[in-house]
Amino acid sequence: MPEMTPVQTLLIAIIQIVLVIAFVFVVVPLTIFAERKVLGFVQQRLGSTRIAGKLRGITGLQNRFMWGMGRFPIIHYFRGLPGLVGDIVKLFIKEDIRPAKADRFVYLIAPCVSMIAAMLVYAMIGFYPGTLFTIPSFIPLIGGLPVGGTIADVNVGLLMLLGIASVGVYGIVLGAWASNSKYPLLGGLRSAAQMVSYEVPLTISMLTPVILAGSLNFNEMTRVTATGLSPWGVIPLFIGFFAYITCGFAESNRLPFDMPEAENELVAGYHTEYSGMRFGLFYLAEYINMSIVAALASAFFFGGPWLLPFGLQRFIPETAFWIGQPHWYIFAVKIVFFLFVYIWVRGSWPRYRYDQIMDVAWKYLIPMTLVNLVLAGIVRYFA
Amino acid sequence: MKKFLKTLIPTELAKGLLLTGKWFCQVMFSPNRGKSKLHIVDEYPEVPAKVQPRFRGRLQLLKDAQDEIICVCCMACIKACPTNAISLVAGKKEGRKTRIPESYDFELERCIFCGFCVESCTFNAIALNHQFELAVYNREDMAIGLGGVFQSIDKPSPVGKFSYSGKE
Amino acid sequence: MFKTQVMEINMGPQHPSTHGVLRLKLGLDGENVKSCYPIIGYLHRGVEKICENKAFFQGQVWTDRMDYCSAVSNNLGWAEALEKLFGIRVPRRARYLRTMLNELNRLNSHLVWLGTHAMDIGALSVFLYTWRDREKILDVFEAFCGSRLTTTAMRIGGLQEDVPEGFEKMVRDAFESVRIGIQEYETLLSENRIWLKRTVGIAKLSADDCLAYGVTGPILRAAGVAYDIRKAHPYAAYDEMKFEIPTRTEADTYARYLVRLEEMRQSIHIVEQCLEGLPEGPVMAKIPKTLKSEVGEVYHPTEAPKGEIGFYVVSEKGGVNPYRFHIRTPGFLNVQAIPLMLQDALVADVVTAVGTLDVVLGEIDR
Numbered sequence: 019m020p021e022m023t024p025v026q027t028l029l030i031a032i033i034q035i036v037l038v039i040a041f042v043f044v045v046v047p048l049t050i051f052a053e054r055k056v057l058g059f060v061q062q063r064l065g066s067t068r069i070a071g072k073l074r075g076i077t078g079l080q081n082r083f084m085w086g087m088g089r090f091p092i093i094h095y096f097r098g099l100p101g102l103v104g105d106i107v108k109l110f111i112k113e114d115i116r117p118a119k120a121d122r123f124v125y126l127i128a129p130c131v132s133m134i135a136a137m138l139v140y141a142m143i144g145f146y147p148g149t150l151f152t153i154p155s156f157i158p159l160i161g162g163l164p165v166g167g168t169i170a171d172v173n174v175g176l177l178m179l180l181g182i183a184s185v186g187v188y189g190i191v192l193g194a195w196a197s198n199s200k201y202p203l204l205g206g207l208r209s210a211a212q213m214v215s216y217e218v219p220l221t222i223s224m225l226t227p228v229i230l231a232g233s234l235n236f237n238e239m240t241r242v243t244a245t246g247l248s249p250w251g252v253i254p255l256f257i258g259f260f261a262y263i264t265c266g267f268a269e270s271n272r273l274p275f276d277m278p279e280a281e282n283e284l285v286a287g288y289h290t291e292y293s294g295m296r297f298g299l300f301y302l303a304e305y306i307n308m309s310i311v312a313a314l315a316s317a318f319f320f321g322g323p324w325l326l327p328f329g330l331q332r333f334i335p336e337t338a339f340w341i342g343q344p345h346w347y348i349f350a351v352k353i354v355f356f357l358f359v360y361i362w363v364r365g366s367w368p369r370y371r372y373d374q375i376m377d378v379a380w381k382y383l384i385p386m387t388l389v390n391l392v393l394a395g396i397v398r399y400f401a
Numbered sequence: 402m403k404k405f406l407k408t409l410i411p412t413e414l415a416k417g418l419l420l421t422g423k424w425f426c427q428v429m430f431s432p433n434r435g436k437s438k439l440h441i442v443d444e445y446p447e448v449p450a451k452v453q454p455r456f457r458g459r460l461q462l463l464k465d466a467q468d469e470i471i472c473v474c475c476m477a478c479i480k481a482c483p484t485n486a487i488s489l490v491a492g493k494k495e496g497r498k499t500r501i502p503e504s505y506d507f508e509l510e511r512c513i514f515c516g517f518c519v520e521s522c523t524f525n526a527i528a529l530n531h532q533f534e535l536a537v538y539n540r541e542d543m544a545i546g547l548g549g550v551f552q553s554i555d556k557p558s559p560v561g562k563f564s565y566s567g568k569e
Numbered sequence: 570m571f572k573t574q575v576m577e578i579n580m581g582p583q584h585p586s587t588h589g590v591l592r593l594k595l596g597l598d599g600e601n602v603k604s605c606y607p608i609i610g611y612l613h614r615g616v617e618k619i620c621e622n623k624a625f626f627q628g629q630v631w632t633d634r635m636d637y638c639s640a641v642s643n644n645l646g647w648a649e650a651l652e653k654l655f656g657i658r659v660p661r662r663a664r665y666l667r668t669m670l671n672e673l674n675r676l677n678s679h680l681v682w683l684g685t686h687a688m689d690i691g692a693l694s695v696f697l698y699t700w701r702d703r704e705k706i707l708d709v710f711e712a713f714c715g716s717r718l719t720t721t722a723m724r725i726g727g728l729q730e731d732v733p734e735g736f737e738k739m740v741r742d743a744f745e746s747v748r749i750g751i752q753e754y755e756t757l758l759s760e761n762r763i764w765l766k767r768t769v770g771i772a773k774l775s776a777d778d779c780l781a782y783g784v785t786g787p788i789l790r791a792a793g794v795a796y797d798i799r800k801a802h803p804y805a806a807y808d809e810m811k812f813e814i815p816t817r818t819e820a821d822t823y824a825r826y827l828v829r830l831e832e833m834r835q836s837i838h839i840v841e842q843c844l845e846g847l848p849e850g851p852v853m854a855k856i857p858k859t860l861k862s863e864v865g866e867v868y869h870p871t872e873a874p875k876g877e878i879g880f881y882v883v884s885e886k887g888g889v890n891p892y893r894f895h896i897r898t899p900g901f902l903n904v905q906a907i908p909l910m911l912q913d914a915l916v917a918d919v920v921t922a923v924g925t926l927d928v929v930l931g932e933i934d935r
Contacts, residue, residue, distance in 0.1 A: 061697035
């Protein structure tokens with residue numbers, strides 16, 4: 019890698035950030051749309067296929083157009099997409115209502131805290147080990163420089179990632195407290211306890227790939243778990259994966275652990291009093307968190323940008339065409355699969371009670387992950 | 402030991418996932434507008450909803466073969482109506498022995514579609530037709546009478562007013 | 570410096586899981602429910618008073634709108650009470666058809682209950698699956714009565730019309746769907762560890778408490794008391810039907826779930842018996858055009874899906890409308906038991922308790 023001036027580094031980083039933000043803002047709204055569709059299909063419905071509107075006018079034309087689109091394969095899955103656009107537009111132009119006795123400052127920054135914490139984590143996620151593409155040389159100042167697949171390829175990537183991710187709970191707790199309302203307060207208390215509890219088994223379960231890979235660097239961990247894993251290492255990795263995905267569900271507040279916003283108990287939980295784009299930020303943050311958990315699951319446990327997980331990649335020679343090399347879109351496909359699992363689970367299982375969630379964390383997951391950690395250590399020592 | 406394994410391996414959760422996954426695949430891979438539909442919803446405004454023959458919709462005054470209102474103003478429907486939704490003024494017409502309604506007012510917002518009026522009618526002069534798309538923008542449009550501008554009580558109502566069906 | 574105080578929180582009248590406009594005043598200590606006080610009356614329409622001011626036959630439309638999930642059961646109780654008052658004998662065919670409609674209605678009501686209850690606990694898909702099967706039954710109602718929800722199915726002295734064309738096939742198709750459906754609910758819920766955690770031992774109501782509070786229906790049967798008016802005081806054609814009363818002894822939410830599922834199976838069984846043994850004959854008894862009452866009073870209990878629904882009618886001589894009309898609705902008495910069920914409960918259990926009681930505010934507030 020050639021030496022770069024600070025300005026060049028900054029420019030490259032900005033390019034990377036724009037790319038990641040573009041990726042996030044494509045994937046997240048599509049996840050919201052996919053949630054509607056997948057839940058629809060699971061429940062033998064069609065999901066969203068139309069937008070609310072009259073017979074005539076723009077909405078009427080759009081509805082007619084979407085009805086016509088239903089005739090074509092594949093395209094008919096995307097019939098309701100204008101509805102999603104409408105939702106986003108509505109979130110932006112809706113009046114921003116603030117409760118009279120809310121703590122103004124905290125109330126305003128809480129969704130931003132949630133959102134920023136969620137977005138920052140993406141800096142540590144390596145979509146691709148090494149250079150993604152090289153900037154063509156005719157561009158002044160940064161021509162010929164490589165753009166890496168990771169914004170911040172730091173040695174303690176995982177540590178930083180977990181540190182930043184745990185800030186997200188502040189957004190929820192502060193927002194809940196600042197609303198000065200009882201239902202959000204209950205939701206906030208629940209989420210504080212839940213997320214702090216689940217942070218422990220989540221971190222311990224993530225230590226399994228750390229021990230097996232012997233590194234805290236994101237790309238290094240991904241590479242080792244995909245290519246260099248010993249056959250015995252699969253067992254702790256697999257157990258670690260189940261513990262991790264359970265904790266991940268809890269961390270991103272999804273069914274069966276969606277305590278902070280359990281709809282049928284707490285109306286909407288911590289964001290009951292929020293409206294407009296502030297609610298939208300919470301909403302987006304939740305889905306970004308989902309995609310982060312999915313990204314980490316696919317990176318550390320399912321081989322990330324490599325085709326095959328669990329060290330199976332080493333049987334494919336690196337020189338093999340296409341499948342021998344890592345690709346960022348393989349990683350994306352894996353993320354999409356885990357996002358689908360999220361929605362699938364939501365459509366299938368009931369919700370735990372608050373104290374039972376704590377039971378699951380402290381009585382089952384923490385002992386399990388600790389035992390798994392020892393197992394990983396043994397594997398690492400002898401292999 | 403068996404119980405421990407059962408606790409450890411969530412087979413019943415997996416079964417639930419398989420069931421929902423089965424429906425997901427079936428609905429996902431059956432075409433949305435195809436003939437073999439596995440989803441349970443109808444795309445209503447485009448595909449007109451079917452109602453059963455006995456369906457009770459809006460009240461309608463029937464006409465005989467000479468295109469004349471059958472009603473003879475016996476007031477049975479008014480007495481039978483639990484919500485007093487019907488009122489009529491009897492009048493006379495040249496060349497007709499029986500009375501004929503001068504005005505027949507049916508207040509849609511009060512009607513509860515019980516069908517008692519139709520049962521009480523011994524002349525088969527009224528019926529509840531199959532119209533169910535009864536939403537209007539103005540309250541005045543709910544008062545349906547003879548020669549109404551928006552909906553006339555003696556005309557079969559335009560069923561599927563809100564439907565626009567693509568050619569299948 | 571620090572003091573603890575109970576946080577009062579109003580669950581309802583506008584809340585996603587109080588099934589309408591039930592309001593629960595909860596005193597919370599953190600997540601623990603310290604006190605619970607149900608407040609009703611947000612949907613009061615004065616059904617009893619209206620019925621006193623309308624002709625005998627007109628009262629039926631208000632019974633439709635009491636428990637809107639089980640309109641036929643209300644209609645049946647109302648019709649039989651008035652028939653008892655006037656001393657009318659209903660033809661056998663009409664009694665069979667009434668039984669059949671009533672059981673279809675029980676199926677419908679239990680499906681609604683299962684769907685909403687499961688959704689309260691978080692199982693989203695069960696809700697839609699029950700709605701899928703309920704749709705078929707509502708179609709049967711639409712074909713028979715002309716309306717899906719507010720059926721107005723009965724008439725004093727029998728039924729308005731005989732079975733429509735293709736009725737039997739329609740019912741059997743619906744049952745095929747419901748049978749597969751019940752299997753699906755069992756797969757999704759019965760053994761599901763989360764469902765078990767949320768329901769086993771939750772919202773217990775012992776048999777003694779049930780009897781003390783006048784709680785009837787599946788809640789009483791889940792507590793081990795095999796009291797079912799269909800067997801205890803047979804009405805319609807229930808004395809000619811073979812069926813069992815499912816009971817459990819655990820008296821918790823899970824037991825009620827199992828009891829209701831079994832009742833659904835029994836309902837299918839009863840309707841099939843009715844279809845097979847349907848006698849020929851008229852469906853309407855000969856009654857005078859205007860009913861004029863003698864002095865009398867009747868109380869007629871029937872088994873609605875939610876418990877005992879009783880109609881108490883007092884009439885005066887020559888009256889065209891009842892002198893006094895009182896309805897004992899099951900939900901009204903069942904909802905009193907909520908504070909009792911919520912001892913040592915958490916907030917999430919409130920939702921479970923309300924769901925398992927199967928409250929419909931239309932009949933509680935009347």
